[in-house]
Amino acid sequence: MKFTTINIQGNIFTSEILDRIRQDNISFQKPQDxxxxxxxxxxxxxxxxxxLINTHWQIFKQKRSAFQPTDTGVTETRRHWIVPLLNLLGYEVTLSNAELVNGRSYAISHRASNKDEFPIHIIGSEQSLEKKQKMRVCHHMR
Incomplete structure (x- = not known):
């Protein structure tokens, strides 16, 4: 089969593999999987x-365009972008709080309740990863 939008380089993915994927004739690619x-x-x-995720992205972009220079975007990033994305990927995200480990506090905003309470920390899109943020306790942020 000719793939007009795919340019195959190298031999990791061959046209034969792509044909098998297209025909649903490859291991672990059945609907039940x-x-x-x-x-x-x-x-x-x-x-x-x-x-669906494109719709969430467009909503988030619209919210983000209205940010003021001092806005971190925490609530909007969580509510309109990252939590819906994680939900779509199969994570059941619930609110959480910071956790003390060996006397040190670690920011944890959420947990994946269906993944053994795996900790997740979602910051705002406008927050720097280079600087430690002052911790605020806000239970309403999602």
């Missing part, structure tokens, strides 16, 4: 997920 019903198409689910 992704938690879908046998009659659901993986391709359709990917398309739906992409459309």
């Amino acid at each position: 992704f938690g879908l019903k046998p009659n659901e198409l993986v391709r359709d689910e990917i398309s739906n997920a992409w459309s």
